[in-house]
Amino acid sequence: MVWICGRRENGVSPVIAALLILALTILLVGIFAAGILSMNNVDSAPIAGITISEKNGIITLTHFSGDTFPAGEYAILVNDVDQTRKFHGDVVDFSPGTKLVWDRGTTQPLLVVSVVYTGSGGAVVVAEKRFSSSNINQIHAAFTAMVTEGKNATSQVKVGVSGAKPLPGVIADLADVWVVLDQVSYQATLEFTAEESSPDMEFSRTGGNGQTADTRAAAFVYDTAGTYTVRLDIRNVTSGEVGISSMKISVRDPGVTAMAWIKRDSLVTGGIVARTTTGGTGLDTKSGGWALQYYNSSYAGVEFKVILTNSGVNNDSQIRSKAEMIPGIWYNAAGVVDQSGTTTEETLRIYVNGTYPTSPTFQGINPTGKKYLVSPNAVIRQNLSFNVASYSEVPFPLSGPEITAVYAAEKDDPR
Structure with missing residues (x-):
């Protein structure tokens, strides 16, 4: 009994041995069957001549002879990832004379491209090319x-x-x-x-x-x-x-956007706040430019005035917000000329604290179809009777949402 117990401690029981033999038999049969299936897949795969090339990130597959690969019965793998759709291979029969192209770019290394036949229930590689870019370094591309x-x-x-x-x-x-x-x-x-x-x-x-x-x-x-x-x-x-x-x-689009942060005291009733000028006290129809102004709200409120030109004839046009400026409070005024506008309201706009007024009024010529008259020698001047914290000017129209975003970004510190 002692001898039998010793053999069991150092060996394998008959039951376990039988199970191991059975498992090994099943495994060998499976491998043999898989080999037969694989051989059958190779025999049934189409035979074709295919070249694979790449230049400047563009991968080209050229079918130059042999059998046709119907759409849905082949796959194109790039770096072992199925990219068939990028080559439109899911809808194109790959036949002699056909080229399949994908502009992949050069941002990632290209390692291998494979064409795999997937018909007849198998998967057989019929063409493959490996590229020596596994250790590609990035170069200066500024x-x-x-x-x-x-x-x-x-x-x-x-x-x-x-x-x-x-x-x-x-x-x-x-x-x-x-x-x-x-x-x-x-x-x-x-x-x-x-x-x-x-x-x-x-x-x-x-x-x-x-x-x-x-x-x-x-x-x-x-x-x-x-x-x-x-x-x-x-x-x-x-x-x-x-x-x-x-x-x-x-x-x-061409045009202009002028913005200023403005505050008035109780003694200031109105006047030009900021303007472009080549001299003088107001806008000059010969030199062009813009002006942000303020007058009594029942008459004009915050307003924007510009010089426009059409076929050599210059005139002024202005939009009035009728927005009141309470003394001691900062206001953001923005005027816009948009030369792509097809109506008066689209062409000439004004915003107070990032908001378009509910009932603006217009005066002067119709701005639609006119060009903003830019003076290359003009400078921006401020009326010292107003407290102007800062002003901005860009030679294109900002949209309403953009002006609202500017106001939101600057309202806590208008300087």
């Missing part, structure tokens, strides 16, 4: 922007000019470059130049508006206001290093 048509308003938005206050970050940070469409051509042209200039570099650039380029420097034309993302992909064809950078461009 680029500059220069406005060659239109007006570059970036300085006025971000840092202020000639004493004017820049717009707060809630607006200024929405774009890297601010450009205004030309008043005549109604378009803006920007030239983008990569800082890298090595002959080993390949460039791929998109302008955010459908325009593309593959050169170090490229000029894109914009004719519609909006925000565009310009992207640059760079690849060193010798080392395989890649880099990417982007820049947000805010393209705006």
Whole structure:
């Protein structure tokens, strides 16, 4: 008995041994069956000649001979991830003469591309290419922007000019470059130049508006206001290093927005608060410009007056808010000329504390279809009878929500 107990402590019981033999038998049968199925899948897979290439982040699969792969019976894996839809392979039969393309970009390493036949209930790799980019380093891909048509308003938005206050970050940070469409051509042209200039570099650039380029420097034309993302992909064809950078461009309609934080005391009844001028005491129809003014609220209240031009004829136009300025309280006044407006109300606007008045009145010429007359030599002057904490001017119209956002950002500290 002692001997039998010792064997059980150092060996395997007959029951466990039987179970192990059964499990091993099942495993071997499964492996054998899987091998047969795999062989059947290989035999049933179409035979085709397929090339796989990549340049500047664009992957191209070319079927040049052999059988057709029906849509839904093949998959395209990129770095072992199914990207068939990116190549439109889910709806396109892959037949001789067909090219499947995906602009993947160069921001991530490309390791391997595989074409897998999935028909007949199997999965067989019929074409595959591995790329030596597993250790790709990022290279410097910065680029500059220069406005060659239109007006570059970036300085006025971000840092202020000639004493004017820049717009707060809630607006200024929405774009890297601010450009205004030309008043005549109604378009803006920007030239983008990569800082890298090595002959080993390949460039791929998109302008955010459908325009593309593959050169170090490229000029894109914009004719519609909006925000565009310009992207640059760079690849060193010798080392395989890649880099990417982007820049947000805010393209705006021509016009003007003038804003000021104003406070009056009990002795000040009215007058010009802030204005652009080349001299004199008021606006000059010859030199152009704008003025923020205040008069009795039953007559005008806070108002905005501008000089507009049309075919060489200059006239003034103004909008009156009828908003009262209670002495000792800070008010934010904002006037807007939007040359893209199709009505008086769209073209000439005024806001007090970020709000458009309920019943503004207009005086002077109809501003619709007119151009804001810009004086290149004018400066902004303040009426010392009013307490003006700060003022801003940008050469394009801010929208109502943008002006409301400016007011909300500055109301606790109007300086």
